[in-house]
Amino acid sequence: MVPDAVDPRQEGEAGAGERGAGRRDPAGLTSMHVRRAREGDGASLEWLIRRLTPPLLASARRQLQGKLRALYDPEDLVHEVWLVALPKLRELPLREGRYTPVLLKFLSGTLVNKVGNLLQKHVLGKVKRAQRGGEDGGTEAIARVPDSVTGILVRLIRSETRSAVLEALEELSPQDREVLVLRGVDGSSYKAIGAVLGVDPAVIPMRYKRALERLRKRLPGSVYEELVEE
Numbered sequence: 001m002v003p004d005a006v007d008p009r010q011e012g013e014a015g016a017g018e019r020g021a022g023r024r025d026p027a028g029l030t031s032m033h034v035r036r037a038r039e040g041d042g043a044s045l046e047w048l049i050r051r052l053t054p055p056l057l058a059s060a061r062r063q064l065q066g067k068l069r070a071l072y073d074p075e076d077l078v079h080e081v082w083l084v085a086l087p088k089l090r091e092l093p094l095r096e097g098r099y100t101p102v103l104l105k106f107l108s109g110t111l112v113n114k115v116g117n118l119l120q121k122h123v124l125g126k127v128k129r130a131q132r133g134g135e136d137g138g139t140e141a142i143a144r145v146p147d148s149v150t151g152i153l154v155r156l157i158r159s160e161t162r163s164a165v166l167e168a169l170e171e172l173s174p175q176d177r178e179v180l181v182l183r184g185v186d187g188s189s190y191k192a193i194g195a196v197l198g199v200d201p202a203v204i205p206m207r208y209k210r211a212l213e214r215l216r217k218r219l220p221g222s223v224y225e226e227l228v229e230e
Contacts, residue, residue, distance in 0.1 A: 030226060051223050056185065060078050080114060165219060176214075179211055
């Protein structure tokens with residue numbers, strides 16, 4: 001189980017680092033808002049939802065295809081993912097002084113698991129709990145989300161469907177957009193991405209870097225500034 005809190009010394013050092021980093025780079029700013037949201041700051045919670053919802057929506061749109069897309073809206077799925085994630089903010093550990101990669105991985109893993117369960121239910125005709133990453137059900141966690149927060153989620157997710165981030169994503173070529181979502185949001189390996197796209201995995205890093213550079217130029221200070229080029 002993930003510990004409810006990190007070591008106090010680590011908290012102190014990270015807190016000081018984030019206050020300075022928040023003024024210098026997006027990664028520090030995001031980690032600062034995660035810390036504040038963990039402490040109940042509503043404004044920081046809204047900031048996080050606005051920042052991370054567009055890439056999560058892009059991933060949901062990619063994963064919901066065919067029969068599933070006819071049955072479910074990506075916005076509704078992202079809403080459910082946030083309902084699972086929000087009560088768990090206080091359990092998130094730091095990774096190299098940052099919360100962003102941990103939160104993004106948890107959100108993505110939860111989304112993958114939910115889509116996997118929907119696939120089992122509606123396409124394969126059976127229910128099977130997926131085990132990759134995040135959480136898939138989270139019924140108890142969802143029950144702990146206040147109604148006021150669910151209302152905020154609905155409003156923000158609807159507004160982010162028309163965000164500049166999603167518009168910028170749509171301007172990428174279909175393959176570059178696929179690479180960006182698969183690598184940057186879902187955390188897929190280059191080998192797996194190559195298999196999905198039917199291309200040599202060796203070309204994926206350059207395409208990923210190119211897509212990141214385009215979005216960073218178009219959207220300075222966005223969450224794409226935080227994604228690591230590997």
